[in-house]
Amino acid sequence: MYPSISARALTITSAVLCIIACMSDLVLISVFGSRIPGYNQLTNTLSSLGDSDSPVATLVTVWSLVLGIIFVFFAFGFRQAFISLGGKTKKAFWLIILYGLGENIASGIFRADRINGKLTDMALLHDFLGGVGVVALLLLPFVMQKIFSRFSFPLFSRLSGLTGLVGIISTALFSFRIHYFENTFLHTYCGLWQRIFLVNFYLYFVVIAIKMLKEAKHTRTIIHS
Numbered sequence: 001m002y003p004s005i006s007a008r009a010l011t012i013t014s015a016v017l018c019i020i021a022c023m024s025d026l027v028l029i030s031v032f033g034s035r036i037p038g039y040n041q042l043t044n045t046l047s048s049l050g051d052s053d054s055p056v057a058t059l060v061t062v063w064s065l066v067l068g069i070i071f072v073f074f075a076f077g078f079r080q081a082f083i084s085l086g087g088k089t090k091k092a093f094w095l096i097i098l099y100g101l102g103e104n105i106a107s108g109i110f111r112a113d114r115i116n117g118k119l120t121d122m123a124l125l126h127d128f129l130g131g132v133g134v135v136a137l138l139l140l141p142f143v144m145q146k147i148f149s150r151f152s153f154p155l156f157s158r159l160s161g162l163t164g165l166v167g168i169i170s171t172a173l174f175s176f177r178i179h180y181f182e183n184t185f186l187h188t189y190c191g192l193w194q195r196i197f198l199v200n201f202y203l204y205f206v207v208i209a210i211k212m213l214k215e216a217k218h219t220r221t222i223i224h225s
Contacts, residue, residue, distance in 0.1 A: 007080050011216040014077025015209035021070040022202035028063060029195075032056045042192045047112035047126065057111070064108025071100030074209070081212040088146045095136040095143060102133025137201055138167050144208075156207070163204040170197040 032049045033039045035056050039048075050060035075096035082089045106129035110122045119127070141164035150157035174193035176186035 008216050011077045011081040011212050014074045015081075015212040015216070017070050018074040018077075018209045019206050021067055021074075022205050025063075025067055026199065026202065029198075032060055040191065041195065042189050044191045045112075046191070046194050046198075047107070047130075050108065050111050052111055052113050061108045061111075064104050068100045068104030068106075068108065071104060072097055074205075075100065077212060078208065081215045082147065085147050088143060092140060092143045092147060095140045098136035099133045099140070102129045102131075102136065104133070106130065107133070134171060134197075138164065138171065141167070141204065156211070159204070159207060163200055166200045167197060170194075170200065 029046065029049070030041065033041050033044070036049070036054055048054070050057050050064065054060065075093050078096060079089055079093040107126050110126040110129065112123045112126045113120045114123065141160040145157050145160045148156045148160070170193045173186060174190055174197065176184070176190075
């Protein structure tokens with residue numbers, strides 16, 4: 001049985017929205033940062049864009065919620081596009097869901113504020129839930145290698161491995177911002193490591209979205225009565 005037009009539309013719409021969202025987020029990060037006096041894209045974290053005292057805090061929160069919803073929607077499109085490839089697709093589906101919920105929606109709602117130099121309870125939730133989303137994203141390329149094996153999809157499998165490696169390295173470098181590494185190059189450029197992480201995975205999402213569009217293009221559709 002061939003999928004319905006609605007199923008094909010879900011795949012196409014979610015893929016296109018994902019590409020637009022990834023590109024838009026990179027642009028908006030720069031725009032938001034430019035509206036904060038003294039903000040430096042290389043040395044300030046992304047979370048600080050949404051601090052309560054940030055002039056763009058509300059905009060950042062709203063965009064984080066929109067971005068999270070798009071990624072959750074993208075997960076459903078992904079599952080629909082590759083449902084025939086087996087159970088590993090469902091694992092990837094849930095990892096994308098966790099990323100959208102944790103790193104975007106939850107991180108947007110719970111701001112990373114500090115009081116007297118200490119993280120607030122909201123900030124701790126921000127870090128924890130955002131961390132869950134990051135871990136889910138780090139696992140995604142390796143699950144994708146199980147779905148698209150190196151024997152059938154050698155180029156994509158290599159890309160998955162490279163994406164996972166860059167993700168792990170950039171996450172490790174970002175983790176050096178803890179106080180043991182204060183006043184070092186690793187600590188100072190924590191914003192750079194975050195942006196490398198984002199660009200790395202956004203490019204990966206774009207490639208996945210393109211694969212989804214190709215899958216939809218070669219899929220016959222029928223209108224159910």
